[in-house]
Amino acid sequence: MRDFDFLEPTTVAEASRMLADLGEDCRAMAGGTALMLAMRQRMLVPSHIVSLARIPGLRGVDFDAAQGLRIGALSRHSDVGRSEAVLRHYPMLAAMAAQMANPQVRHQGTVGGNLCYADPATDPPSCLMALDASVVLGSTRGERVLPIADFLVDYYVTALEPDELVLEIRVPPPAPEHAGLYTRHLRTAAEHRPLVNVALATRRQGVTCLDARLVVGASTPVPGRVARAEDFLRGRAITPAVAAEAADIVAADIDPLNDQRGSADYRRDMVRVVARRSIARLFGLAEH
Numbered sequence: 001m002r003d004f005d006f007l008e009p010t011t012v013a014e015a016s017r018m019l020a021d022l023g024e025d026c027r028a029m030a031g032g033t034a035l036m037l038a039m040r041q042r043m044l045v046p047s048h049i050v051s052l053a054r055i056p057g058l059r060g061v062d063f064d065a066a067q068g069l070r071i072g073a074l075s076r077h078s079d080v081g082r083s084e085a086v087l088r089h090y091p092m093l094a095a096m097a098a099q100m101a102n103p104q105v106r107h108q109g110t111v112g113g114n115l116c117y118a119d120p121a122t123d124p125p126s127c128l129m130a131l132d133a134s135v136v137l138g139s140t141r142g143e144r145v146l147p148i149a150d151f152l153v154d155y156y157v158t159a160l161e162p163d164e165l166v167l168e169i170r171v172p173p174p175a176p177e178h179a180g181l182y183t184r185h186l187r188t189a190a191e192h193r194p195l196v197n198v199a200l201a202t203r204r205q206g207v208t209c210l211d212a213r214l215v216v217g218a219s220t221p222v223p224g225r226v227a228r229a230e231d232f233l234r235g236r237a238i239t240p241a242v243a244a245e246a247a248d249i250v251a252a253d254i255d256p257l258n259d260q261r262g263s264a265d266y267r268r269d270m271v272r273v274v275a276r277r278s279i280a281r282l283f284g285l286a287e288h
Contacts, residue, residue, distance in 0.1 A: 030113030073112025092180030126217030247276035
């Protein structure tokens with residue numbers, strides 16, 4: 001790792017000016033888990049690191065019945081997983097946060113940093129997208145709010161402008177009769193990065209799906225909703241046959257990655273399996 005200057009702004013505006021002035025020679029640091037690894041491997045060699053740790057207001061997990069959930073960008077994954085509000089109102093999100101990566105990353109990595117890195121093989125984006133979350137961005141020019149789907153642009157690419165910071169993540173209040181499930185599939189038991197993940201958020205009445213948001217990630221360049229499968233599930237009584245047909249639609253409608261971790265055909269097959277099992281499990285069906 002090469003030498004660098006470590007800067008510690010105390011306001012969003014100060015950090016934004018540093019990022020704008022230093023350009024490609026600097027990187028913002030939240031938890032630092034991904035950044036430090038990239039620097040040790042010489043994938044990144046910034047001359048300046050802009051630490052966000054001293055900026056007030058970027059931490060905390062808060063819930064309001066009318067406004068929903070607020071997750072400060074510097075909140076750690078473990079903070080989300082242990083939050084009483086998240087456990088009570090968004091159990092799918094709490095379960096995801098409690099199992100992602102490994103204990104070291106969960107206790108050091110931040111939700112905002114994770115989203116900014118835009119690694120396709122990670123957990124939070126799919127889960128947050130299924131929950132209809134938005135990202136609040138800030139700079140010297142003010143704030144703007146983007147849905148997760150608009151924030152994640154491509155493979156390791158976000159809509160973040162060079163002088164912007166992620167300030168917080170907002171999740172709407174849970175809908176009545178809501179239920180959700182997040183499922184991840186690992187290539188091997190020793191890996192921590194999912195090969196496939198499926199997040200399913202529904203409104204249900206018994207075994208009938210009133211509405212659904214189904215998101216596939218990790219096997220695609222960016223997570224994305226599968227609209228045709230959502231339309232298929234909406235208003236149906238969920239049976240094993242319905243779950244299987246919906247999973248076939250999911251597998252057909254994604255554009256899977258093809259790399260050293262798994263071929264496109266293998267990823268498509270595993271997405272089909274994970275989607276079918278997720279739908280069946282959420283609606284209390286025995287798996288076949």
